[in-house]
Amino acid sequence: MTVDHRTLFGALLADDDFTARLKDRGLSLYFVPPEPGAAVFVSSDGVAAGEPPFPPTLRFEMGQDTAHEIWSGRLPLMNAVVERRLAIKGPVGRVRQLADLLPAVCATYAELSARPRS
Amino acid sequence: MKGMTAMTAAVSTGTVTNAPTLSDTAALSAAAMPSLFTLPPEVERLRDEVREFARTVVRPRVLANDLAPHDDFDWEIVRKGHELGLLRMTLPEEFGGRGVGVLGVAVALEELAAVCASTALVFGASLLGQSSVLASGDPALQARFVPGFLGAEPVLACNAITEEVAGCDLLIPENSPHAQEVTTARREGDGYVLNGVKRFITNGAVAEWCTVFANLEGHPGADGLTTFVVPLDSEGVTRGPVADKMGYRACLGTTLVFEDVHVPAANVVHGEGNGWNFLTMQSNQARTTVAAISTGVARGAFEIARQWCGERVQAGVPLYRHQFSARKLAEMSVKIDAARLLYLQAAHQADNMLPAPTYGPAAAKLFADRIAIEVAEEAMSMLGARGYCREYDVEKFVRESFGARIYEGTPEVLALAVTGALYGHRA
């Protein structure tokens, strides 16, 4: 089952450690799927739908299916880029700062996607 | 060096001069003028260090290296460049690298190429080889292949695409179905067995490991292309003859033969069949830095011509006072500025977009490669007979200006990339 970015990062930001790591690095992420109106902005301040309140550090353009494969741990982030299923805009050097956040994202994604839908 | 004044002698040897060099004056005017492109402080620092390295370490050895046998290699320059961090420019700072990105590499390579394009390519080709490991995002692969660049002794890498039967067939998407009889990778046991012959591989003779593009057996053309990291001391690897090139003589272009070379599955980058996509992404970054090399070649030739025209007196006035020469000098200078602006823009894009776009880097290289040939040829003609003699350095720039027009995309390859982007076939 797929989990949308709002739910995923909402759950992640409930973890103080994850939020602190975003804050320490000054990282904000903007997920933009092809469907209009479905963009989600994530920063240590919270998760918001729609236009970002300030310019994001990194903007991720990808479909829900690609996101699902990445967060499920089946598709390495850089493979998604190489296969042109994911475009990242923003300082490329900062993409590396996501590396140690990924395990937490994937773990939370696995947990949420295993939950029965209410 | 008969007939040369102290100043022109200095141009040739780079040793004695009181006149400001173009780099000095350009740096002064750049500092005084507002610019859209303010280099980040770490890139400015790198540029200044590389400029000094090029002046003090590379320049005194240029002529000797150019005249040396085609398979001689100057490890001393590489060793000193390594001390400066040129082999770890793109490695992240947390790994001990300089972490400068495409912009930093481009600016550094322009500085080197303004003195010696071959030296620029020795470092550039190594960074290109490294790029597969860095872009893999695979910590295990990085842990095995990155630390070598951080040790006391220099380690070089290389990147092997070209084959006897396939040059542009491995670069132009429309050509790729014809890349049939290229290096193959057969799945076997816990890895792959590589067989094939790569040609003209810069650093192939001296590198420790190589990024190799090979087709999975039974999957010819772009679909099966896969990227492997291959240590060159692997059993079955033979380093073949070094090409006797008309320019770029200080960097060695070598045949690499792979005969039943076993490569572990852990050395595959981005998985099976992703080689073409990675190659495209890699080229889009590399074209920016090669555009910078061509810009440097043009600048190096121009610096000699500018100085010469400032002091060579014919018909009672320095050459630059003759309107024909003035027009030429102005055109040359503007072409170099334009080439630099194009590559700076492409570098900015490549540092802020993954994957890097096609248009900007291809356009920058298409333009810079062309103007390098035009400017170098014009500079050589401005020195008259002296331009035709090796000791005045300028003819080397002419020979080298033709090199970058071949690697990382010929004008035809680049034109197809640019129009592909214009018509929406390529991102």
Ligand SMILES: Cc1cc2nc3c(=O)[nH]c(=O)nc-3n(C[C@H](O)[C@H](O)[C@H](O)COP(=O)(O)OP(=O)(O)OC[C@H]3O[C@@H](n4cnc5c(N)ncnc54)[C@H](O)[C@@H]3O)c2cc1C
């Ligand atoms: C200094 C130097 C360094 C190099 N370093 C490396 C290296 O490190 N690694 C590596 O792999 N290779 C390297 N090369 C090789 C280089 O990348 C190739 O030579 C280049 O890709 C062209 O291939 P080719 O020589 O086989 O020419 P070909 O592919 O045979 O092309 C010959 C001509 O035909 C044109 N052409 C081909 N197809 C088309 C088409 N569809 N439409 C229009 N025109 C077309 C080309 O533009 C070219 O003008 C290097 C070359 C040089 C000169």
